[in-house]
Amino acid sequence: MATRVFLSEDEMPRQWYNIAADLPSPLQPPLGPDGNPVTPEMLAPIFPMSLIEQEVSQERWIDIPEEVLSILAKWRPSPLHRAYSLEKFLGTPARIYYKNESVSPAGSHKPNTAVAQAYYNKQAGVKRLTTETGAGQWGSALAFASAQFGLECKVFMVRISFDQKPYRKLMMQTWGADCVPSPSTETQAGRDVLAKYPDTPGSLGIAISEAVEAAVTDPRGETKYSLGSVLNHVMLHQTVIGLETRKQLEKFGEKLPDIVIGCAGGGSNFAGLAFPFAHEKINGADIEIIPVEPSSCPTLTRGPFAYDLGDFSGMTPLLPMHTLGHNFVAPPIHAGGLRYHGMAPLVSQAVVEGLLNPRSIHQLECYEAAMTFARTEGIIVAPETSHAVAGAIQEATRAREEGKEKVIVFNLSGHGLVDLKGYEAYMNGELHDYEFPQEELDENLKALEGFPRAETVKSGRW
Structure with a gap:
């Protein structure tokens, strides 16, 4: 019985999969302040044109440059594991598989897009990248990728995570990046927030505002902004995860999974695993695809599908997405990478279409699950x-209760070896569940008044 299945470097995907080509309803465009669609030229101060072209592409398959593949090959293809010990512990007839993205240099899935973005920026003559990061996984990934291409890197890290996760900051510094807590005094957006909320824990929306401002105000014009989730080209780059998983499941003797699961904050790791299987579902396969989010940040499960800003200060276009309001500041839960107020437009549209079945789970149940996984499979996630x-x-427990064999695949998006403070807090009984108050959500959503409405037409096929 195989425990892990590897692919050779020759079996790495040579193309990314673009789900925008297959969604039953076309993705609604990003809009400018005037309510008109954003043009590629309007995005040029922020992104290189090659990434803008991928952002708006309707091509189903997009070639991966050889220079990108050569760096991805440092750890890709990543292994697919069968979780025999977890299955035995749960007494389930389900077969559980997990795609192990923790083997990358940064310890997560994030370098899959960081390397691609650094490459395209280098090709465009960019000298410096700015970005935001929540838990620090994206900042670490972009710092690593920037070092591969000789780029400077500036990271605005959400203040609560900056304090909670000091080793992420040190990882970024080791790869040559400059990491500062957000909100900071280095940008007007940061100074404005600090003047009004001096004790704020920060948010990804605020950090995005700072990173975008730092890019567009560079007097030399040598700086671009890089985003680790949410946007179409980021979802695209991550699909190597699901494309590899399909081949590996075949080597395990499985045709297709019954259930595909990923955690969801901005949407990148979830989409990376799920979108290639959503392609199968669009073409008739019976697959349940589940994005899981924190109950304290219930973007997909409680947020409306609407046009909203991608950042706190209004420096980004309006995006069609499930949102809690761009002024949302999440409680300081330890899953810092899942504290974003919105969801990727492609993921949101797939939910509208009925392709995905989102759910939210409280953090105590999540930590209990992580402890179980560590004590059975050995990996601290x-x-x-x-x-x-x-x-x-x-899902494995439900399969046991129903007496049904099911094939479950989930994305192990990153290890937790520099996140042990959260585990310590859990074991010391210092963590608590938090239900996001409806009145606070209603207040946040008032900020959307006057924005264009997003269409929520469903195909009715699923």
């Missing part, structure tokens, strides 16, 4: 990843 583990355990 990131707090974000624990949501996918918890979802997989829920």
Whole structure:
């Protein structure tokens, strides 16, 4: 019985999969302040044109440059594991598989897009990248990727995570990046927030505002902004995960999974695993695809599908997405990478279409699941990843109760070896569940008044 299945470097995907080509309803465009669609030229101060072209592409398959493949090959293809010990512990007839993205240099899935973005920026003559990061996984990944291409890197890290996760900051510094807590005094956006909320824990929306401002105000014009989730080209780059998983499942003797699960914050690791299987579902396969999010940040499960800003200060276009309001500041839960107020437009549209079945889980259940996983499979997962583990355990338990054999695949999006403070807090009884208050959500959504409405037409096929 194989425990892990590897692919050779020759079996790495040579193309990314673009789900925008297959969605039953076309993705609604990003809009500018005037309510008109954003043009590629309007995005040029922020992104290189090659990434803008991928952002708006309707091509189903997009070639991966050889220079990108050569760096991805440092750790890809990543292994697919069969979770025999977890299955035995749960007494389930389900067969549980997990795609292990923790083997990358940064310890997560994030370098899959960081390397691609650094490459395209280098090709465009960019000298410096700015970005935001929540838990620090994206900042670490972009710092690593920037070092591969000789780029400077500036990271605005959400203040609560900057304090909670000092080793992420040190990882970024080791790869040559400059990491500062957000909100900071280095940008007007940061100074404005600090003047009004001096004790704020920060948010990804605020950090995005700072990173975008730092890019567009560079007097030399040598700086671009890089985003680790949410946008179409980021989802695209991550599909190597699901494309590899399909081949590996075949080597395990499985045709297709019954259930596909990933944690969901901005949407990148979830989409990376799920979108290639959503392609199968669009073409008739019977697959349940579940994005799992924190109950304290219930974007997909409680947020409306609407046009909203991608950042706190209004420096980004309006995007069609499930949102809690761009002024949302999440409680300081330890899954810092899942504290974003919105969801990727492609993931949101797939939910509208009925392709996905989102759910939310409280952090205590997630940590309990992570402890179970560590004591059976041996891997200490990131707090974000624990949501996918918890979802997989829920589904495996349901399979046991129903007496049904099912094939469950989830994305182990990152390890938690630099996130052990959260585990310590859990074991010391210092963590608590938090239900996001409806009145606070209603207040946040008032900020959307006057924005264009997003269409929510469903195909009715699923």
